[in-house]
Amino acid sequence: xxxxxxxxxxxxxxxxxxxxxxxxxxxxxxxxxxxxxxxxxxxxxxxxxxxxxxxxxxxxxxxxxxxxxxxxxxxxxxxxxxxxxxxxxxxxxxxxxxxxxxxxxxxxxxxxxxxxxxxxxxxxxxxxxxxxxxxxxxxxxxxxxxxxxxxxxxxxxxxxxxxxxxxxxxxxxxxxxxxxxxxxxxxxxxxxxxxxxxxxxxxxxxxxxxxxxxxx
Numbered sequence: 001x002x003x004x005x006x007x008x009x010x011x012x013x014x015x016x017x018x019x020x021x022x023x024x025x026x027x028x029x030x031x032x033x034x035x036x037x038x039x040x041x042x043x044x045x046x047x048x049x050x051x052x053x054x055x056x057x058x059x060x061x062x063x064x065x066x067x068x069x070x071x072x073x074x075x076x077x078x079x080x081x082x083x084x085x086x087x088x089x090x091x092x093x094x095x096x097x098x099x100x101x102x103x104x105x106x107x108x109x110x111x112x113x114x115x116x117x118x119x120x121x122x123x124x125x126x127x128x129x130x131x132x133x134x135x136x137x138x139x140x141x142x143x144x145x146x147x148x149x150x151x152x153x154x155x156x157x158x159x160x161x162x163x164x165x166x167x168x169x170x171x172x173x174x175x176x177x178x179x180x181x182x183x184x185x186x187x188x189x190x191x192x193x194x195x196x197x198x199x200x201x202x203x204x205x206x207x208x209x210x211x212x213x214x215x216x
Contacts, residue, residue: 004028005201006063006100008053008087009072011038013168014106018072018194019046025198032062053087054080060094068102068201069095075140084147092154102157104201106193109164111144112180113210152208159200162212163188171195176216185214 005022009015010031020041022029029046033039036048051058053073063069073087080086088105095103151158164186171191176183196213200206 003067004030004065006066006069007031007072008059008062008070008091009074009106011035012072012074012076014072014074014166014190014193017190018070018197021194021198025202030062030066032058053083053090056090056093059087059090060097063091063094063098063100066100068104069100070104070197070201072106072197075143081140082143082146084143085150088147088150092150092156095156096154102201102204103151103154104159104161104197105147105151106161106163106197107144107148108141109162109180109212110141111148111160111162111210113148148210157204157207159206159208160210161193161197161200161206162210163193164212164214166190166193172215174216176214177211179210180212183212183214183216185216188213188215 005027007015007019007022007029010019011033019029019031023043023045027045030049031046032049032051032053034050034052036050049058049062053059069091071087071091073084075083084107148160151160167187167189169189171189173192175188175192175196176185177196192215193213
């Protein structure tokens with residue numbers, strides 16, 4: 001029997017690549033999207049719920065009947081500064097109520113956890129993001145930290161994938177996975193990121209871990 005995946009953030013740059021990878025691997029995908037008519041493709045294995053991750057009931061209906069949840073939600077113009085945090089609260093509540101155990105969530109490499117040993121350049125980038133750039137970037141970093149704190153306290157099989165600067169380029173077919181400061185590289189293609197997320201899902205990798213992925 002094919003596994004059904006609830007996908008949040010499908011129309012973003014990561015999600016639009018990831019959904020095709022999931023379909024290629026014969027997963028069934030349920031996605032919550034604001035405007036289904038905006039999609040340029042369709043598949044018999046893709047079902048769309050119209051709505052918004054800020055709506056608790058719409059999130060729950062998307063998760064209902066699925067085997068795992070993947071969220072690659074990103075900030076867009078006009079969204080609340082705590083978008084990831086709000087969405088994560090809705091997703092976790094629905095997963096607990098519907099008894100769905102597996103969760104993979106994407107966030108930025110600026111979110112640091114124990115086990116990281118950031119290089120000097122990593123520390124400088126985070127310092128700049130937290131202190132010298134505009135409120136929008138500072139809020140995104142805080143939102144990433146807050147949503148990680150919520151997820152890691154959940155009694156679920158969660159994995160938080162962390163990515164560096166993401167690039168719209170052909171897949172390199174080569175990645176490095178580890179902790180910040182322990183692996184090389186500061187960029188990653190959307191294609192390679194999506195391949196790794198599918199691999200993490202398929203093989204139940206990195207349960208209760210925070211893999212940082214780069215192209216090396």
